Amino acid sequence: MLLKLFMIKSLSKAIEILEVLKKSPKGCSLFQIYTTLGIPKSTAHGILKTLMEKVYVLKDENTHFYRLGPALISLGKVASLELNIQNIAYLALEKLSLELGVDSFLMIPIGYKGTIIERVDGLQSVKIIENYGNEFYLHCGAMRKAILAYKEASFIEDYMKDIIEKNENTQISQSKLKQDLNKIKDEGVAVSYGEYAKGTIGIGAPIYNSSGKVIASLGINLLETKDLTDERVKELKKIVREKSAEVSKGMGYL
Structure with a gap:
């Protein structure tokens, strides 16, 4: 006893x-x-x-x-299934990869970092970019920035001090990151160029829950080619934004 x-x-x-x-x-x-x-x-x-x-x-x-x-990720993955975010998002990821032929991802924040919890490969698969369980800081890449942009002001302020200001290897200044985050909030979608590997582009958009809080992001990584014009990137941003909106709606966000 x-x-x-x-x-x-x-x-x-x-x-x-x-x-x-x-x-x-x-x-x-x-x-x-x-x-x-x-x-x-x-x-x-x-x-x-x-x-x-x-x-x-x-x-x-x-x-x-x-x-x-990281062992908590697998527990969180099982728990998130109960919330249906992966079930709901997976269909949108499949549509993205099938329609565009590129890799698509579902990402969630963990503290100051973001991690991939779902992935669907496309015909143009960029294997070196993102895999399940990868953890990087939230200012790295479009999908993570799409989450960071919608964090509380106090969180972003602490992030700037703890990560951007103190890390000598950071490739971005506080002023530039703030500009990027403001642009993301204005457009509802983020774009990054070569932040994981030279010659690649990332596009990500936020996912909201029923309370209007950004809890994840959805996005794609693709190779930068001569056919990937500014107009085409604009079209891809619209598609990714629409797919993230579908998932948000499935999570109860109106």
Whole structure:
């Protein structure tokens, strides 16, 4: 009986730790975790160690901060099926890939990053671009920017400070990124050129839920060719925007 109560208590604390990390995109120190939850340091450390063994939590060896790990993606994928976003989006992805002959994707945000949770290959498949589970920062590529543009102002401000300002390898300035995000909100669709690989173009548009919140994005990656004129890109933007609107409608967004 005592063992059962101990296991239940430990499970409860593990869930609470995951909840704390969920609210902290840049991660948390061990001190922040055990003081926030009011539990002993040894208890927090032991639970984190177990979660790390299953890759539900990762630890940055430089900062010693903990953050949510990739093993949660598969759990989230199963859970999202219950919400029908992948079922609804998959049909739109199939239409995109069939109609345009290119790869199409469904992406969701995880903290400061975006990850692919569904993909449909086209005849002109660009295998090196995006695969299931890939995680990159939200300013990288059209599909991720299509999510970042609709984040709360406070989130974007923190993102600029934590990622753009502090990262010496960032290829974009804060002012340029702000311009890009404003343009995306004006047009309802994002376009990126060569941000993953030279000679490729990405196009992405946001997906809304029934509350009007952007919860994902839908998009395509294709090779840049001489036939891909500005007018053709304009047509593709319209098609991607329409497909994302279909998924949003399926999610209850009017």
